[in-house]
Amino acid sequence: MNIVISDAIKYIGVDDTTIDLFESQYIVPEGVSYNSYLILDERVALMDTVDKRGMEDWEQKLLAALNGRSVDYLIMQHLEPDHSGSIARLMELFPNVTLVGNAKTFQMLPQFFEHIDLTNTLTVKENDTLSLGSHTLQFIMAPMVHWPEVMVTYEQSEKVLFTADGFGKFGALSLTEGVDWACEARRYYFNIVGKYGGPVQTLLKKASALDIQTICPLHGPILSENLAYYFDLYNTWSSYTPENQGVLIAYASIHGNTAAAAERLGEMLRNKGVEKVVVSDLAREDMAEVIEDAFRYDRMILCAASYDAGVFPPMQDFLQHLQTKAYQNRKVGILENGSWAPSAGRTIKAALETMKGIEIVEPIVTIKSTMKESDLPAIEALSDAFVS
Numbered sequence: 001m002n003i004v005i006s007d008a009i010k011y012i013g014v015d016d017t018t019i020d021l022f023e024s025q026y027i028v029p030e031g032v033s034y035n036s037y038l039i040l041d042e043r044v045a046l047m048d049t050v051d052k053r054g055m056e057d058w059e060q061k062l063l064a065a066l067n068g069r070s071v072d073y074l075i076m077q078h079l080e081p082d083h084s085g086s087i088a089r090l091m092e093l094f095p096n097v098t099l100v101g102n103a104k105t106f107q108m109l110p111q112f113f114e115h116i117d118l119t120n121t122l123t124v125k126e127n128d129t130l131s132l133g134s135h136t137l138q139f140i141m142a143p144m145v146h147w148p149e150v151m152v153t154y155e156q157s158e159k160v161l162f163t164a165d166g167f168g169k170f171g172a173l174s175l176t177e178g179v180d181w182a183c184e185a186r187r188y189y190f191n192i193v194g195k196y197g198g199p200v201q202t203l204l205k206k207a208s209a210l211d212i213q214t215i216c217p218l219h220g221p222i223l224s225e226n227l228a229y230y231f232d233l234y235n236t237w238s239s240y241t242p243e244n245q246g247v248l249i250a251y252a253s254i255h256g257n258t259a260a261a262a263e264r265l266g267e268m269l270r271n272k273g274v275e276k277v278v279v280s281d282l283a284r285e286d287m288a289e290v291i292e293d294a295f296r297y298d299r300m301i302l303c304a305a306s307y308d309a310g311v312f313p314p315m316q317d318f319l320q321h322l323q324t325k326a327y328q329n330r331k332v333g334i335l336e337n338g339s340w341a342p343s344a345g346r347t348i349k350a351a352l353e354t355m356k357g358i359e360i361v362e363p364i365v366t367i368k369s370t371m372k373e374s375d376l377p378a379i380e381a382l383s384d385a386f387v388s
């Protein structure tokens with residue numbers, strides 16, 4: 001597909017539609033794109049390379065766009081291998097290229113490329129500029145969005161912000177044209193960058209001082225219209241503010257009895273007019289999608305079977321993901337199941353107590369093996385506490 005940015009700025013990224021798991025953990029039913037851009041001026045700058053999975057495709061696009069010219073500068077905004085994977089090949093093609101990065105970039109680079117030639121390098125820091133002719137690159141440090149060496153780049157003449165992983169999205173560009181941006185951008189954000197809300201807020205503040213007409217991320221579509229929409233969403237997400245009112249019920253059920261209680265709870269909430277109720281099976285559904293929903297909504301109820309004096313592992317796994325991704329500032333209820341000595345509730349509660357700003361709704365509801373008529377008043381009371 002032909003993606004046009006401007007006469008001078010060319011998209012030379014590639015789609016990966018055959019990868020099984022992005023970062024060996026995220027399903028990407030519509031693939032992913034590794035974006036790379038070329039700025040053609042008196043001097044030529046390349047904005048990142050691509051994962052080695054897409055290297056051959058990318059090389060063809062690069063050489064076609066160059067039309068016989070050479071790359072003068074490689075701007076390394078992020079060294080994770082989905083963007084640095086073709087650096088060695090680039091240096092074979094253009095041995096005189098100047099590598100541009102910050103101090104952390106050059107600390108990390110030899111870890112990935114042991115024998116890399118560091119003869120031609122340019123180390124940049126906050127707000128340093130690099131003139132290409134009529135285009136000027138301004139470098140803005142963005143540590144921990146998503147790694148410590150990350151920087152973003154503002155091209156001053158065309159007002160383009162190259163945002164590294166920021167504003168990235170799952171989905172190959174050829175398979176997701178015209179598709180809603182937020183759904184897969186949100187799943188990407190909370191699972192990949194979500195832990196680093198503070199650094200994202202810092203970057204957003206820096207970006208607010210710039211006049212930006214186009215956002216060029218390293219994954220997903222180029223954004224050039226209604227940019228306030230994307231900035232607003234990123235501000236909501238990175239400040240851990242719920243995006244929507246609603247309740248996520250996430251359950252981990254061994255034989256279906258805890259699942260039945262979770263579904264019943266969902267039905268009660270819907271009958272009480274709760275804006276949005278999502279019920280998710282942690283043993284079977286995409287964990288990344290459930291994490292996304294946990295951050296998206298303002299309330300959550302966790303339902304789980306007891307297991308080995310703790311909690312059924314899919315819930316343990318979910319709790320660990322929530323901890324890692326800095327889940328916070330939400331109201332959470334607990335329903336546990338146990339056939340003898342129930343232990344799920346206290347295990348869940350102990351994990352939630354390690355997280356910031358979590359309001360745990362008491363009491364924990366306990367069912368024994370199966371949900372019975374006699375359990376319904378307690379489940380009803382739990383649902384009442386989640387009607388906003």
Ligand code: FEO
Pocket residue numbers: 078080082083146147165218219
């Ligand atoms: Fe797309 Fe953090 O790499």
